[in-house]
Structures are given as structure tokens and as C-alpha cells.
Amino acid sequence: MSTPKILDVALVGGGIMSATLGVLLKHLNPNLKIQVFERLEGTALESSNAWNNAGTGHAALCELNYMPDSSDGSLPSAKKANEINEQFQLSRQFWSHLVNTGVLAAPDSFIHSTPHMTFVRGTKNVDYLSRRYQALKDLPLFNDLEYTEDPEVIQSWAPLLIEGRNSQEPIAATRANSGTDVDFGSLTRQMFAWLRNNNVVVQTSAEVKSLTKTGSHGWNLKIMDTKSGQIDFINSKFVFVGAGGWALKLLQKSGIAEAKGYGTFPVGGQWLRSDNPDLVRKHRAKVYAQAEVGAPPMSVPHLDTRVVDGKASLLFGPYATANPKFLKYGSIFDLPTSLRPRNLVPYVSVALRNFGLVKYLVGELLKNKKRKFQSLLDFMPTAVAKDWTLLDAGQRAQVIKKDSLKGGVLQFGTELVTSRDGSISGLLGASPGASTAVYAMLQVIETSFSSELKNWKKELQKIIPSYGVKLSDNPTLAKKTLEETSKILKLTNS
Numbered sequence: 001m002s003t004p005k006i007l008d009v010a011l012v013g014g015g016i017m018s019a020t021l022g023v024l025l026k027h028l029n030p031n032l033k034i035q036v037f038e039r040l041e042g043t044a045l046e047s048s049n050a051w052n053n054a055g056t057g058h059a060a061l062c063e064l065n066y067m068p069d070s071s072d073g074s075l076p077s078a079k080k081a082n083e084i085n086e087q088f089q090l091s092r093q094f095w096s097h098l099v100n101t102g103v104l105a106a107p108d109s110f111i112h113s114t115p116h117m118t119f120v121r122g123t124k125n126v127d128y129l130s131r132r133y134q135a136l137k138d139l140p141l142f143n144d145l146e147y148t149e150d151p152e153v154i155q156s157w158a159p160l161l162i163e164g165r166n167s168q169e170p171i172a173a174t175r176a177n178s179g180t181d182v183d184f185g186s187l188t189r190q191m192f193a194w195l196r197n198n199n200v201v202v203q204t205s206a207e208v209k210s211l212t213k214t215g216s217h218g219w220n221l222k223i224m225d226t227k228s229g230q231i232d233f234i235n236s237k238f239v240f241v242g243a244g245g246w247a248l249k250l251l252q253k254s255g256i257a258e259a260k261g262y263g264t265f266p267v268g269g270q271w272l273r274s275d276n277p278d279l280v281r282k283h284r285a286k287v288y289a290q291a292e293v294g295a296p297p298m299s300v301p302h303l304d305t306r307v308v309d310g311k312a313s314l315l316f317g318p319y320a321t322a323n324p325k326f327l328k329y330g331s332i333f334d335l336p337t338s339l340r341p342r343n344l345v346p347y348v349s350v351a352l353r354n355f356g357l358v359k360y361l362v363g364e365l366l367k368n369k370k371r372k373f374q375s376l377l378d379f380m381p382t383a384v385a386k387d388w389t390l391l392d393a394g395q396r397a398q399v400i401k402k403d404s405l406k407g408g409v410l411q412f413g414t415e416l417v418t419s420r421d422g423s424i425s426g427l428l429g430a431s432p433g434a435s436t437a438v439y440a441m442l443q444v445i446e447t448s449f450s451s452e453l454k455n456w457k458k459e460l461q462k463i464i465p466s467y468g469v470k471l472s473d474n475p476t477l478a479k480k481t482l483e484e485t486s487k488i489l490k491l492t493n494s
């Protein structure tokens with residue numbers, strides 16, 4: 001297929017964000033001329049690859065960071081947890097629509113029912129988990145949450161947490177059977193395959209080197225073939241920068257005022273993986289714990305069932321590593337070359353104000369293999385080193401942004417940066433990430449395609465029935481949505 005001269009939409013990056021936006025836009029207007037540019041030799045090779053992320057369908061069922069404890073012992077606020085769960089419901093509905101219409105293959109090619117558990121130790125943490133449960137249990141999106149302080153019940157939910165645990169310290173756990181494990185890599189590749197079949201050029205080994213604003217035709221993209229070094233140019237009315245950790249770099253190159261003052265704080269990661277069938281058989285859950293003091297929220301340890309390419313394994317981690325790259329296959333110069341006069345203050349301020357985080361990262365770096373393994377033993381007392389292999393995870397690129405009071409703050413969520421005229425938009429940050437890709441890409445559509453949105457609303461509601469409605473305010477619709485998506489996605493519990 002020949003490349004169109006002027007594109008309507010250029011998607012930079014072959015990860016889940018670009019794939020989701022491309023599929024959404026092609027459903028809303030099949031005539032759009034869309035092209036994807038990916039610098040690596042294939043799609044879904046960076047953070048969206050199954051082994052580079054944890055595959056948790058983040059719905060705040062088990063992750064304590066979305067619901068920090070209150071300072072006065074009252075029930076912690078469920079606001080953020082509710083928001084994250086709402087966002088994940090958009091993804092579930094979108095994926096259900098794609099399964100129903102044959103865009104995605106059988107659901108077990110990308111999603112599996114996997115109970116989400118939280119496991120805590122010690123009186124203080126037990127008290128917090130119990131209050132967290134009280135705050136959530138009657139909310140429509142959390143009503144399958146169970147709580148126990150009984151080791152026997154925990155053992156029946158996840159035997160590996162209890163076997164060999166002799167300590168008398170209090171323990172507690174919650175479990176939500178509606179939790180999921182998602183192979184975001186498979187999802188991404190399937191969406192790109194559908195786009196290819198629908199007249200979208202997905203060009204790999206094609207690195208966008210620069211973006212220049214042109215008067216009437218939006219943006220001029222300079223593209224380098226990473227194999228031959230050949231340079232090409234293309235114009236596009238709209239550009240989405242779905243470049244993961246490199247999004248900041250490209251937004252800076254575009255020169256848009258909205259990107260000024262942002263920085264990126266990279267955190268590398270490692271996992272322990274076990275394919276021992278006896279262990280895999282004994283554990284079917286994603287079990288999250290409390291983060292260590294100073295640890296960034298995404299470094300909360302968890303022991304997970306992962307199903308990748310139809311094969312189940314166990315994953316434990318992540319262990320944070322220090323690495324200046326903004327992408328796993330990025331450059332060690334990513335951090336230094338991102339420095340600009342307008343983001344120096346935020347960078348310095350974050351470095352000075354996050355002493356706990358710096359101390360934590362140094363501590364993680366100094367951990368030898370034995371000490372790393374100790375973290376797993378705290379979780380799973382019978383773990384044996386020979387069953388586990390250390391792997392490199394993807395690179396997290398956290399957002400640093402200007403703050404009028406503090407100079408700069410480190411933010412653990414994602415942030416959409418859009419030019420004033422809406423012609424370019426890019427996604428910074430990594431969490432909650434792939435799970436909420438649909439919510440994030442709907443934001444892109446609402447911001448950059450606002451004039452078309454009126455005509456697209458009906459189609460959007462066909463694709464995502466709860467679009468525009470808050471499920472947490474509508475228990476009947478929440479129940480119906482959970483039941484219907486569970487049925488289509490073949491998830492055992494809602």
C-alpha cells in the first residue's frame with residue numbers, strides 16, 4: 001500500500017496507547033488516514049510487552065497506593081480507587097466490543113481471571129487493611145471484596161503465602177475474584193494487526209527524529225529508517241506521541257509551550273520469574289503488599305500469576321534499579337539530554353525533596369542477589385532460589401512537573417500534554433498505565449477531536465456502553481456492566 005501524502009493522524013510509537021487510539025479512531029471514522037511509526041523492529045517491544053510489565057489489570061482492587069491510609073485512623077478515602085476502577089471498566093467494555101466484533105481473538109489470548117489480593121503483616125498494617133476494606137466493601141465496583149485475618153482462610157486463597165510461616169505476628173488479606181491478569185503485548189499486537197487490515201500503515205524500524213509545525217498541514221515529521229539510515233518526511237494534521245518514555249523527548253522537540261517545565265524520572269525494574277509447574281499450580285492470584293518506606297508506589301512487591309502466550313508462570317517483584325534510560329532500549333544520555341532551562345528547577349527540587357525515594361533506590365541498588373531473594377522469602381517463606389530467574393523489566397518514566405510552591409513534584413500517574421490548538425498530544429508517565437489506556441485515549445479524542453465528538457458520541461456509546469456515565473453512581477449499571485463484560489471476556493467472577 002502506498003503512503004498517503006498527508007495523514008490525518010500520525011501515531012508515534014507501537015505500544016498499547018497508539019494501538020488503542022488507532023482502533024478507537026478507525027471505529028469512529030473509518031476514512032481517517034492513519035500511519036504508525038515505531039523505531040524498533042516490531043510492535044509492543046517496550047513497556048507494553050508482556051514480560052516488561054506486571055500484567056495487572058489495575059482496578060485498585062489490591063493496590064494500596066491508590067488508597068493511602070488516613071492520618072487520624074478514620075476510613076481512608078476511596079475516591080482515587082473508585083476512579084481507577086471506573087477507568088478499568090472502560091477498558092473491559094472496549095475489549096469486550098473488540099472480542100464481539102472479531103477485532104480481538106478469543107479472550108484467553110489476552111485476559112484471564114486472576115483474584116487480586118492484598119496481604120499485610122503487623123498490627124498497624126492489619127488495622128489499615130481492615131479500614132480500607134470497610135471503606136470499599138459497599139461500593140458498586142468493589143462488592144466482591146472479601147477480608148480475613150484468619151491464616152487458614154489466607155492459606156486456602158494463596159497457600160504459598162502461609163506455608164512455612166512460623167511467625168505469630170498478625171496478618172490479614174483481602175481478595176477480589178473479579179481481578180485480572182492481562183497480556184498487554186498480545187492485546188497491542190492484535191490491535192495493530194486489525195489496523196493493518198484496515199488500511200493503516202504500521203511502519204516499524206521507523207524513528208521519528210523531529211516534528212516541525214507547518215502552517216496549514218499540522219506537523220512535518222522527519223522519519224529515519226533505523227536499518228538503512230534513510231530519511232523521509234511526512235505531514236500529518238494530528239500527531240499522537242505514544243512514545244512511552246521518549247514522549248517527553250519528542251514533545252520537547254516539537255517546541256510546544258505546554259511541554260516546558262516537564263521532566264522524566266526513570267526507574268528501572270527487575271523481576272524474579274518461576275516456571276516450576278508445582279509452584280505455578282499452587283498460586284492463582286496477584287498478591288500485593290505494603291510498599292517499603294520511601295519506595296515509589298510502583299515498586300510495591302507483588303507475587304503474581306502471569307499467563308503469557310497461554311503459559312502460566314509466577315512473577316515476583318519489581319525490584320527498582322537506577323538507570324538513566326527513559327526506555328528499555330533507550331540511551332544512557334536520555335536523562336542528561338532532557339535537561340532544559342525550564343525544567344532544571346523541577347528536576348533539582350525533586351532530587352532534594354525526595355530523599356526517602358533516593359535512599360530507597362540506593363538501598364535497592366546495593367541489594368545483592370541474596371538480599372533480593374529475602375524479599376521473596378518474606379512473601380513466600382518456602383521459596384527456593386533454584387526455582388527463580390532474575391529478569392529485566394521495562395523502564396518506568398515517571399513525570400516530573402513544575403509546582404508553584406515546591407518548584408517541582410514527582411508524579412506517579414500519567415499526564416496528557418496537548419498543544420493549545422490540539423494538533424499534538426503526548427502521554428507522559430507510566431501508572432496505572434496500560435490498564436487505563438482506553439480512558440487515556442478517550443481523553444485525547446475529547447481534547448483534540450472536540451469538534452467531531454458530537455457526531456461520534458453515539459458510536460462511542462456502542463463501543464463503550466457506559467461512556468459518559470459514572471458507574472460508581474449507578475449500581476444497577478455497574479452490576480450489568482461487570483456481568484456482561486465478564487461473560488464476553490470469559491472471566492469467572494464479576
Ligand SMILES: Cc1cc2nc3c(=O)[nH]c(=O)nc-3n(C[C@H](O)[C@H](O)[C@H](O)COP(=O)(O)OP(=O)(O)OC[C@H]3O[C@@H](n4cnc5c(N)ncnc54)[C@H](O)[C@@H]3O)c2cc1C
Pocket residue numbers: 012013014015016017018037038039040043044045046047048049052053054055056057058184206207208209242243244245246247250269318327393394395396427429430431432433434435436
Ligand atoms: C515494570 C513495569 C510494570 C508495569 N506494570 C503494569 C501493570 O501491571 N499494569 C498496567 O496496566 N501497566 C503496567 N505498566 C505500565 C504499562 O506497561 C505502560 O503504561 C504502557 O505499556 C505504556 O504504553 P505506551 O504505548 O505508552 O508505551 P510503550 O509500550 O513503551 O511504547 C512506546 C513505543 O514508542 C516507541 N518509540 C519511542 N520513541 C519513538 C520515536 N521517536 N519514533 C518511533 N517510535 C518511538 C518505542 O520503541 C515503543 O515501542 C508497567 C510498566 C513497567 C515498566
